[in-house]
Amino acid sequence: MNPPVHLVHVFPAGPGGGNPAPIVIDADGVDDDGMRAVARDRGHESGFVLTAPPESGCDYALRFWVPNHEMTMCGHATVGAAWLLDHLGRLDGDEVAFRTRSGRVDARLSGPADDRTVEISQPAGVVEPVDGRAVSEVLAVLGVTEDQLGPQPVLNASTSRVKTLVPVADVSVLDGLRPDFSRMAEVCDLVGSTGLYPYAPSDPERRTFDARQFPRSSGYPEDAATGVAAAALSFGLLESGLVERYDRPIRVRQGRAMGRPSEIVLRFARDGGVWLGGRVVMA
Known part of the structure; x- marks a missing residue:
């Protein structure tokens, strides 16, 4: 069939x-x-x-x-x-x-018939710190130096699958990442993650962040827009004090470094979870 x-x-x-x-x-x-x-x-x-x-x-x-x-x-x-x-x-x-x-x-x-938007539910996130030795391995595979890190901790976070959230100092560091893909699966296994999700604040006052997703072993090296990673990030941002829990949207921009600009919109739900969504177009 x-x-x-x-x-x-x-x-x-x-x-x-x-x-x-x-x-x-x-x-x-x-x-x-x-x-x-x-x-x-x-x-x-x-x-x-x-x-x-x-x-x-x-x-x-x-x-x-x-x-x-x-x-x-x-x-x-x-x-x-x-x-x-x-x-x-x-x-x-x-x-x-x-x-x-x-x-x-x-x-x-x-929204109207010619411009529908979709939101989907995700449960409350689980957030845990990544220990120091493992953090060093994560930074090595991403090619990030200590002075290129943001002040927030490296965290494992999940609503559906565990993603490792790596704060970097700014968007220029994020755009310049050249990971060692040959070690990606090894390092993800070390930290118990299905992918590394480095991020940087692009407009914190407007709750806007940029991110990139490097999956453990999906068959492609980078993802243009990753809903479950963005959902995990929303709870990591909450844990790190970068956002508060209310209905004002969080916007996660991804895919720009691949030439596929994307934006995921997230809103914390009253049940403790999160709604994630955005636009869709037919190819």
Whole structure:
């Protein structure tokens, strides 16, 4: 069975921006090898929309594959799937619930038909410090010196998958990073992380930060926009005192160094979690 693959760009913030997400609707007949093949052929993390188990209380199930393996959760592919279902007239209203392997994810859509935005739920974050020896290894693989670090601690944070948050002094340091990708998986394993997420404040008064995502072993070296990493970052910023918990949005800009400018918008939720979202366009 070969259902069509729809390519959307999620979180675009300029020409050529956003994270490409191949999405397959009606993927019940696609087996694991077929899902992996889609991700490998397209070279991007891919989402597959399936029938939800009746007892789940969800509208659809979602699975995610990168070229190398399956993922339990992918923020940008979930946003892209919700937008695509709406775009294809497959939703009854402005909300949809997905069953993922990391748990239930709720999505809500807003805005006019020609410019819909999507937000998805993530649970409360878990934040832990990274010990000194491991920090040294993280800095070495990123090529960051001590004087290029920001004053905040290096943290492991997670809402779905653990990301290592590395504060750097400014955006110029962030843009100039040239990681040693040959050691990325080794260092991520050392700190118990699925990716390194260096960040810098670009406009703290407006709660705007720039970031880059270097995944452990997804089959590509850098990610243009990473929803679960941005969600983790929001709780790291909260822990470090750079933001407060209220409804004013946090904006995380990513992908500029790749020529794919992206922006993820986050809002703390009343239940202790966070909503993350942004725009989507059809490729």
